Structures are given as C-alpha cells and as structure tokens.
Amino acid sequence: MESLFVPTLIVALAEIGDKTQLLALLLAARFRKPWPIIWGIVAATLANHFAAGAVGSWVASFFSAATLSWILAASFAAVALWTLVPDKLDDDEESGLKKYGPFLTTLIAFFLAEMGDKTQVATVMLAAQYPHFVMVVLGTTLGMLIANVPVVLAGNFAADRLPLTLIRRLAAVAFAALAVYAIYEALKLSGMI
Numbered sequence: 001m002e003s004l005f006v007p008t009l010i011v012a013l014a015e016i017g018d019k020t021q022l023l024a025l026l027l028a029a030r031f032r033k034p035w036p037i038i039w040g041i042v043a044a045t046l047a048n049h050f051a052a053g054a055v056g057s058w059v060a061s062f063f064s065a066a067t068l069s070w071i072l073a074a075s076f077a078a079v080a081l082w083t084l085v086p087d088k089l090d091d092d093e094e095s096g097l098k099k100y101g102p103f104l105t106t107l108i109a110f111f112l113a114e115m116g117d118k119t120q121v122a123t124v125m126l127a128a129q130y131p132h133f134v135m136v137v138l139g140t141t142l143g144m145l146i147a148n149v150p151v152v153l154a155g156n157f158a159a160d161r162l163p164l165t166l167i168r169r170l171a172a173v174a175f176a177a178l179a180v181y182a183i184y185e186a187l188k189l190s191g192m193i
Contacts, residue, residue, distance in 0.1 A: 003135035004142075007126045010178070011119050011143025013171035014083055020113045024148040025155065027109070031102040034152045038145075040106025041152070045144045046137065048114040049123045053137040056127025068128060069186030073179045075125045080175035082118050083168055119144065122175075129182070 015021055027037050060068055100108070114120050123140045127133040187193045 001135075003126075003130035003132040004139040006130070006178075007123070007136045007139030008143045008146070010122055010126070010171070010174055011140045012146040013143075013174055014079075014119055014122060015144055015147035016171065017168055018119065018147075019117065020110055020119070020144070021148055021151055023109055023113050024151045027102065027106055028152045028155050031105075033102045036102035037106045037152050038149055040103045041110055041144065041148055042141065044107045044110035044114065045141045048111050048120060049137045049140045049144075052120045052123040053127035053133040053140075056124040056129075056136075057133040059124070060128040064189075066186050066189035069182045069189055072125055072129055073182035073186060075121070076175050076179035076182055079118055079122055079125070080172045080179060082121075083172040083175060 024037065024041065027040075028034060031037060063071065119140065123136065126140065127136045130136050184193075
C-alpha cells in the first residue's frame with residue numbers, strides 16, 4: 001500500500017500550482033462542463049503515468065539497488081528544488097484544441113502538458129523505487145485528481161484561495177525527505193552504515 005499512498009501524497013502536493021492545474025482551471029473556465037474535463041484528466045494521466053511508470057521500472061532493472069538509491073536521491077533532490085519554481089501556462093498548449101470538445105481537448109492538452117513535467121518525472125522515480133509500478137501509477141493519478149478535480153469543480157474560487165507558495169514548499173520538503181531516505185538506503189546498501 002506504500003506504493004499507492006506515498007505517490008498519491010507526493011503528486012497531490014507537487015501538482016498544486018503546476019502547469020496542468022492551471023490548464024485544468026483554464027479548461028473549466030472555457031468549457032463549463034466539469035465531468036468531461038475530469039474524465040479527460042483521468043485518461044490522459046493514466047496514459048502518461050503508465051508510460052512513465054514503465055520507464056521507471058525498466059530503468060530500475062539496469063542498476064544495483066545501491067546505485068539506484070543514489071540516482072533516486074539525486075533525482076528527488078532535483079525535483080525538490082524544481083517544485084519551488086512556480087509554473088506558468090503557455091497559451092500555445094491549449095490553443096486550437098477547443099474545437100474538439102471538453103473531453104478530447106483535455107485528454108490531448110493534459111497528455112502533452114505532462115510530458116517532462118515534474119509529476120511525470122516523479123512517477124518515473126517512484127516506479128523505480130517501489131516494486132508495484134501499477135500501484136504507483138494509480139497513486140500518481142489519484143494525486144493528480146486530488147489536486148485538479150477541486151479546481152475544475154470550483155473554478156477560480158479554489159485556485160485563488162490556496163496558499164500556493166506554502167504548498168509548493170511542503171511538496172519540496174516531501175521530495176527532500178525522499179532524497180534523504182534514498183541517501184540512507186544507498187549508504188546502507190553500499191555497506192557504509
């Protein structure tokens with residue numbers, strides 16, 4: 001269950017103020033149809049994070065447990081710093097898609113917006129760390145929904161009231177804690193402690 005709960009918490013925190021959350025807000029404002037947007041988020045996130053999780057599991061098979069822990073520690077530290085930088089939404093990512101309706105627009109825009117995003121990188125790292133990559137994918141998808149569904153349902157009200165700086169800092173602390181834990185595991189697996 002740790003393979004489900006940790007990714008859910010990490011991604012839910014990391015997603016607050018992220019580009020895809022801003023995209024969810026924009027789609028909700030444009031279409032005013034929350035359920036097709038929510039289902040588009042689910043489908044896009046599952047597809048994107050399933051691919052990221054598969055890459056994480058595949059990469060994990062090439063390294064020793066100690067080496068993988070060092071790589072994970074460095075990756076988690078980098079994402080902790082990256083999380084502190086607020087995202088901005090590029091208008092190009094969603095422009096031209098509105099003609100396809102709320103579901104297909106959301107599906108395409110979210111899938112593309114997640115490419116190389118910190119939550120996708122986190123999914124790769126978490127799938128490399130935890131043995132049940134399907135649970136990791138479900139957890140990261142659930143984390144995306146926890147952060148994005150309220151924005152879609154409440155529109156500007158929810159987004160304007162959230163302390164985004166504080167939440168980004170909490171997410172950065174969570175990633176830093178994972179980095180420290182990975183360093184501890186690497187030291188233990190290397191025989192240094």
